[in-house]
Amino acid sequence: MNLSVLGATGNVGSRLTAQALTAGHHITALVRNPGTLPAALPNTEGLSVVQVAVEDRAALLESLRGADVAVVSITGKMSERSFMQDRLPGILEACREAGVGRVLLVSVFGAGDTAAKASPLARLVYSTVLRGFLADKAAADLLLIDSGLPFTIAYPVNLKDAAALPTQLALPLERVAGVPGMPTLPLDNAAAALLGLAEDPDLTGRRVLITGETGVRTA
Ligand SMILES: NC(=O)c1ccc[n+]([C@@H]2O[C@H](COP(=O)([O-])OP(=O)(O)OC[C@H]3O[C@@H](n4cnc5c(N)ncnc54)[C@H](OP(=O)(O)O)[C@@H]3O)[C@@H](O)[C@H]2O)c1
Numbered sequence: 001m002n003l004s005v006l007g008a009t010g011n012v013g014s015r016l017t018a019q020a021l022t023a024g025h026h027i028t029a030l031v032r033n034p035g036t037l038p039a040a041l042p043n044t045e046g047l048s049v050v051q052v053a054v055e056d057r058a059a060l061l062e063s064l065r066g067a068d069v070a071v072v073s074i075t076g077k078m079s080e081r082s083f084m085q086d087r088l089p090g091i092l093e094a095c096r097e098a099g100v101g102r103v104l105l106v107s108v109f110g111a112g113d114t115a116a117k118a119s120p121l122a123r124l125v126y127s128t129v130l131r132g133f134l135a136d137k138a139a140a141d142l143l144l145i146d147s148g149l150p151f152t153i154a155y156p157v158n159l160k161d162a163a164a165l166p167t168q169l170a171l172p173l174e175r176v177a178g179v180p181g182m183p184t185l186p187l188d189n190a191a192a193a194l195l196g197l198a199e200d201p202d203l204t205g206r207r208v209l210i211t212g213e214t215g216v217r218t219a
Contacts, residue, residue: 003027004030004064005029005030007071008031010073010074016073016194017029020198021044022043027046029047034051060094064095067095067100069101070091078132081133092147095149101150102150104198108134109155111141112141118179119178122181152197155173156185156190156210157179158182158183158184158185164192165212165213169216170196170208175218176218177216180215193210
């Protein structure tokens, strides 16, 4: 599979890139600064690195051609209240014109209607400290849904740099009744779940929670 990754230098995107390379996929990493890619990536003959600004729609379009899945895993600072809303429309237009097969957007659990499935404590945090940040994520999710492009949206819980757990859970939101507490998941588990979403075309049009194997109440 040809995967194009925006945000390949980030905590999530770099791990996804590494795992996808190990799995034998071809990865095109679309980066602002190739120097910020992790030095040690496996199977680098499967890796193409393209230096491109996401704001440069023409260059982005060219670099997205041939992608089966475009993973959008970029994020701005917490204080940038319209980071995604400013950038996603251009990215989606480039995906459309390039004929990308599907857009996999990495959002965050707590954005938009997903907050209703969170615990009271988590909802308090989402509606205060993270309010503006999550509003931007939720607006971006809607932009993708309304774009008419084939999509999957991932909603990882809080992530941490820790040793990977044996498994993780990737569950379509309609099957999630509630997420107790404020779970955290190792970044490598989130990357594994995202790779699974990218590899599974049956998840087209689905919104998927990514969390730990235990605790989630199912609908
Ligand atoms: N980490 C978590 O706990 C967590 C939990 C749930 C969901 N998520 C979601 O996962 C996604 C990725 O998060 P992350 O933790 O990997 O973030 P991160 O480590 O901060 O990485 C951010 C990525 O976005 C890129 N980026 C920032 N500004 C950009 C711009 N103007 N143009 C192009 N690229 C730009 C960065 O590229 P440069 O290297 O060039 O700066 C980097 O690759 C986000 O949607 C986030 O909300 C994260």
